[in-house]
Amino acid sequence: MHGTxxxxxxxxxxxxxxxxxxxxxxxxxxxxxxxxxxxLPVLEGEGRVVGVVSEADLLPKEExxxxxxxxxPALRDLPERSAARVLARADARTAQELMTAPALTTRxxxxxxxxxxxxxxxxxxxxxxxxxxxxxxxxxxxxxxLKVFLREDEEIAEEVRxxxxxxxxxxxxSAVRVEVEDGVxxxxxxxxxxxxxxxxxxxxxxxxxxxxxxxxxxxxxxAPV
Numbered sequence: 001m002h003g004t005x006x007x008x009x010x011x012x013x014x015x016x017x018x019x020x021x022x023x024x025x026x027x028x029x030x031x032x033x034x035x036x037x038x039x040l041p042v043l044e045g046e047g048r049v050v051g052v053v054s055e056a057d058l059l060p061k062e063e064x065x066x067x068x069x070x071x072x073p074a075l076r077d078l079p080e081r082s083a084a085r086v087l088a089r090a091d092a093r094t095a096q097e098l099m100t101a102p103a104l105t106t107r108x109x110x111x112x113x114x115x116x117x118x119x120x121x122x123x124x125x126x127x128x129x130x131x132x133x134x135x136x137x138x139x140x141x142x143x144x145x146l147k148v149f150l151r152e153d154e155e156i157a158e159e160v161r162x163x164x165x166x167x168x169x170x171x172x173x174s175a176v177r178v179e180v181e182d183g184v185x186x187x188x189x190x191x192x193x194x195x196x197x198x199x200x201x202x203x204x205x206x207x208x209x210x211x212x213x214x215x216x217x218x219x220x221x222x223a224p225v
Contacts, residue, residue, distance in 0.1 A: 006208045008115050009108040011147050012129050012138035018043050019053065021096040028053055028095060041128040041136055042099045048134045051099030058098065105130045108137055112145050112208065119145075151209035153180040160185055164203045168196050176217070183211030194219045 017035040019028055019042055031040055032055060039054035092098045106115045106127045115127060119142060126141040157180040165187070169176045174191040185204050191197075197215055204213040 011144040012140040014138045016139045023095040051101035052103045053099040148208040185213045188216035
């Protein structure tokens with residue numbers, strides 16, 4: 001089989017808003033508003049990613065504007081390190097003081113599934129994309145990862161026929177038709193060995209853009225010897 005998963009490089013945004021370590025609080029807020037994003041990579045030198053500053057990092061400044069953080073009883077329920085970080089962010093003025101470091105990143109050659117797992121486990125909405133030296137190449141968001149579900153049904157069907165059906169259920173021993181509607185793949189017909197159906201299900205679900213897979217396959221009768 002020669003098919004390869006779609007990778008981050010296929011969907012990432014290459015023009016990225018970013019700030020340096022010395023960017024001020026107001027500069028960061030203005031950049032977030034102008035670019036309509038929720039987080040910005042923080043760069044140093046020629047573009048190496050050293051951290052990420054997000055809206056969540058900025059909120060303590062507003063949250064504790066009235067009474068200050070010291071009087072917040074909720075802080076007493078946080079681990080000491082977490083509480084100290086909230087207090088520091090409430091007083092922070094620059095990206096260096098506000099950012100989360102080291103930055104959680106991904107590579108351009110990572111699969112979309114790998115990037116999705118990283119986002120989900122960390123609870124973040126976007127990841128800076130870096131090269132082997134940590135230099136910024138782009139950014140990938142949750143919305144970018146969902147672009148694969150915009151693939152045309154016939155494109156998905158052709159990949160399933162070429163990369164899966166032709167290998168698992170080759171003619172003349174099997175006769176399988178592939179239909180796709182709204183990302184749902186249906187495989188129908190007669191096959192020589194129904195034990196291969198679970199394998200087919202796993203492989204079809206791994207095709208980018210597939211929402212679900214359904215089978216209408218029966219075992220093909222073999223002529224008596």
